[in-house]
Amino acid sequence: MTTSTRGAKVPAVLVLEDGRIFRGRAYGAVGETFGEAVFSTGMTGYQETLTDPSYHRQVVVMTAPHVGNTGVNDEDPESGRIWVSGYVVRDPARVHSNWRAQRSLDEELANQGVVGISGVDTRALTRHLRERGAMRVGIFSGNALPDEGTMLAEVRQSSEMKGANLSAEVATKETYVVPAIGTKKFTVAAVDLGIKGMTPHRMAERGIEVHVLPATATVEDVYAVNPDGVFFSNGPGDPATADHPVSVMQAVLERKTPLFGICFGNQILGRALGFGTYKLKYGHRGINQPVQDRTTGKVEVTAHNHGFAVDAPLDKVSETPYGRAEVSHVCLNDQVVEGLQLLDQPAFSVQYHPEAAAGPHDAAYLFDRFVTLMEAERA
Numbered sequence: 239m240t241t242s243t244r245g246a247k248v249p250a251v252l253v254l255e256d257g258r259i260f261r262g263r264a265y266g267a268v269g270e271t272f273g274e275a276v277f278s279t280g281m282t283g284y285q286e287t288l289t290d291p292s293y294h295r296q297v298v299v300m301t302a303p304h305v306g307n308t309g310v311n312d313e314d315p316e317s318g319r320i321w322v323s324g325y326v327v328r329d330p331a332r333v334h335s336n337w338r339a340q341r342s343l344d345e346e347l348a349n350q351g352v353v354g355i356s357g358v359d360t361r362a363l364t365r366h367l368r369e370r371g372a373m374r375v376g377i378f379s380g381n382a383l384p385d386e387g388t389m390l391a392e393v394r395q396s397s398e399m400k401g402a403n404l405s406a407e408v409a410t411k412e413t414y415v416v417p418a419i420g421t422k423k424f425t426v427a428a429v430d431l432g433i434k435g436m437t438p439h440r441m442a443e444r445g446i447e448v449h450v451l452p453a454t455a456t457v458e459d460v461y462a463v464n465p466d467g468v469f470f471s472n473g474p475g476d477p478a479t480a481d482h483p484v485s486v487m488q489a490v491l492e493r494k495t496p497l498f499g500i501c502f503g504n505q506i507l508g509r510a511l512g513f514g515t516y517k518l519k520y521g522h523r524g525i526n527q528p529v530q531d532r533t534t535g536k537v538e539v540t541a542h543n544h545g546f547a548v549d550a551p552l553d554k555v556s557e558t559p560y561g562r563a564e565v566s567h568v569c570l571n572d573q574v575v576e577g578l579q580l581l582d583q584p585a586f587s588v589q590y591h592p593e594a595a596a597g598p599h600d601a602a603y604l605f606d607r608f609v610t611l612m613e614a615e616r617a
């Protein structure tokens with residue numbers, strides 16, 4: 239059990255681009271940071287949230303009121319570092335206690351230079367974002383802060399999420415291989431647009447050797463690994479900017495290689511098929527979102543982290559250059575497209591996170607579906 243009072247007495251201010259201001263105390267590193275203000279409704283899994291590369295350039299507000307209780311360990315991160323650009327909590331744990339804990343959350347944020355703020359009325363902030371939409375934000379902490387007008391001007395000069403092309407900033411620069419666990423059955427080329435560590439692990443558990451390729455990988459790079467299937471990962475930024483992975487995916491669809499995409503990968507499949515993408519008002523982030531599989535009618539409780547979505551018709555099968563396609567999954571909160579599948583070739587994707595980490599495992603069957611497509615191709 240460790241106690242920490244780091245930053246507890248240093249003032250901090252959160253300034254939204256529309257001029258609303260919340261005052262609190264420094265949490266984690268002291269300094270200033272900018273990003274898109276978004277909220278996550280996950281009650282658990284803060285380490286996985288912080289280290290998900292899809293949160294690059296986002297300031298995450300936790301709706302769970304008490305954060306940090308179980309400290310930080312070196313097993314749960316989804317990547318090699320924290321990616322959120324800022325962190326907002328109401329009541330940080332002063333005492334953490336868990337058999338796996340190695341240090342406190344505010345120590346970890348400080349070590350990694352992540353500026354946060356605590357003591358914020360996160361319920362009021364979340365309601366504000368829900369009503370006005372996700373927007374730019376700045377967190378400023380320290381004993382001598384700029385005046386409000388200066389802070390607001392800095393927030394309004396910071397970059398927007400719409401139009402941001404960020405995959406190359408978070409993805410691996412070099413290809414690496416995640417070996418199959420047990421007998422190797424298949425090889426998959428996984429295009430890393432900001433991949434979470436649990437995703438190749440879920441494939442490895444099913445006998446897949448995963449070659450994780452940089453976001454800049456070409457069609458030749460993909461086929462150089464002689465893949466049984468091709469995967470496109472989650473990742474940060476605006477899918478409207480992802481022209482390169484869209485063209486690589488179109489080449490994969492041409493060849494009818496089994497294809498699976500998660501989150502950003504679903505948006506890329508949407509674009510590859512000719513659908514548009516758009517920015518949601520405030521997005522879906524958390525581990526408690528109800529999604530219906532429209533093929534089976536079953537409802538899954540699922541993990542989400544997306545601010546954009548695919549604009550595809552829910553009520554009809556669409557003709558695309560790669561055959562017929564339909565919306566396979568839909569979010570029951572707001573009818574947003576949560577999955578796509580092709581009817582004439584082995585390709586599908588989901589907007590949410592079947593790998594969980596954090597979150598329920600209801601959607602793990604989608605990895606089995608990918609295996610089934612690869613088996614059918616081989617038969």
Ligand SMILES: NC(=O)CC[C@H](N)C(=O)O
Binds near residue numbers: 477501544545546547
């Ligand atoms: N987790 C993801 O892949 C997110 C995809 C995209 N950046 C979005 O916000 O919608």
